[in-house]
Amino acid sequence: MAILVTGSAGFIGFHLSRRLLERGEAVVGVDDLNPYYDPRLKAARLAILESNAGYRHAKLDLADREGMAALFAETRPTHVVNLAAQAGVRYSLEKPEAYVDSNVVGFLNILEGCRTVQPAHLLYASTSSVYGANGKLPFNVHDHAVHPITLYAATKLANEAxxxxxxxxxxxxxxxxxxxxxxxxxxxxxxxxxKFTDAILKGQPIDVYGQGQMQRDFTYVEDIVDGLMAALSRPAAPNPAWDPQAPDPATSGVAPWRILNLGASRRVELMRYIEVLEEKLGRKAELNLLPMQPGDVARTEADTEETFKVLGYAPKTSIEEGVGRFVDWYLDYYGVKP
Structure with missing residues (x-):
């Protein structure tokens, strides 16, 4: 395979690219290394990828139409994985135009590249945030998700369409x-x-929204990568049982297209998440309890039955194990003693 991964110096893109390289695949990474957060972290991720001869990097903004078209024409990837995006729910309230440029215009340029080279499969990141005002749990891909409550979620819903x-x-x-x-x-x-780890180690209070009562389906990054890896060689196909009179929102009868959840399939209270972090750091957090923020939802939980049926995907990592691995990495990367 020749796999184009956008956002390769980002969080999930880095982990996926590294896994692909370890498997011996050729990876073309695309990332503009923008300063939305500390570019030194992105540079450190990129240095690890570039140490592998199978990796080639293109410093490119997805919204650069000519640049993206030229990259597709030159590299002609067999598979495309779009993980680049302007992320963050709250930041979309401050700079909405960044979300349209990256998540909508940029994704259009990826689709145009795919139209030209016809890869075997396009994988792209959406988000649980598209479920928005839907209060039915767990979130099921066969339920309609048409009420996003943030612009970030709206751009991701647009990507699906x-x-x-x-x-x-x-x-x-x-x-x-x-x-x-x-x-x-x-x-x-x-x-x-x-943010919690950084504040606790510095002896500073942590901001806990929703009075700490929010519940999230926290999903370890390597479990996410497992799902992406399983999907690469299983391209979407039209659903022969699709009924236009009662259309399934997760599949299509007229297109090789589908939507899948990638989550741990369990709700964990934010306070439990913090407790595990305290245990791993050996320190107590000072809590600054705050109300819900605009764009937040009270609970999320993934129904992954369809994902298991299609990909055999089953998340493996517990909160205790995953948070422990993060803490180990953080302490080592920043040279901090707990």
Whole structure:
């Protein structure tokens, strides 16, 4: 395979690219190394990837139409995995245009590249945030998700619709993955686990939204990668049982397209997440309890029955194990003693 991975110097993109390289695949990574968070962390991830001869990097903004078209024409990837995006729910309230540029315009340029080279499979990141105002748990891909409550979620929902149109019109097999609260080593500094760890080690209070009563389906990053790896060689196909009179939102009768959840399939209270972190650090956190923030939801949980049926995907990593691995990485990377 010749696999193009966008966001390769980002959190999930780095882990996927490294796994692919370890398997002996040729990877073309795309990342503009923008300063949304500390670019030194991105540079450190990239240095690890570039130490492998099978990796080639393109420093490129997805919104660069000519640049992306030229990259597709030159590399002609057999598979494409889009993990690049302007991430973060709260930041979308501050800089909405960044989300449209990266998540909508950038994704269109990826679809146009796929239209040209016809890869065997396009995989792309969506998000559990698309379920939005839906209160039915666990979140099931066969339920309608049409009420996003943040612009970030709206752009990801747009990606799913855009991918369906290109799958239908141009036959590009496309699988969208709704990720659930991904965490682990090499995570983003704007994510809760990273911020909590940093504050606790510095003796500073941590901001805990929703009075600590929120529940999340925390999913370890390597479990996410397991799902992506399993999907690469299982391209989406039209669903022969699809009924246009009662359309299934997760599959299509007219296009090689599908939507799958990638999550741990368990709800964990935020306070339990913090307790595990305290245990691993050997320190207590000072809590600054705050109300829910705009765009937050009270609970998330993935129904992964369809994902297991299609991919044989079953997450393996407990919160205790995953948080412990993150803490070990953090202490080693930053040279901190707990």
């Amino acid at each position: 855009m991918a369906h149109s290109y799958a239908h019109l141009f036959g590009v097999p496309a699988t969208g993955f709704r990720f659930f609260t991904v965490y682990g080593p090499w995570g983003r500094p704007d994510m809760a686990l990273f």
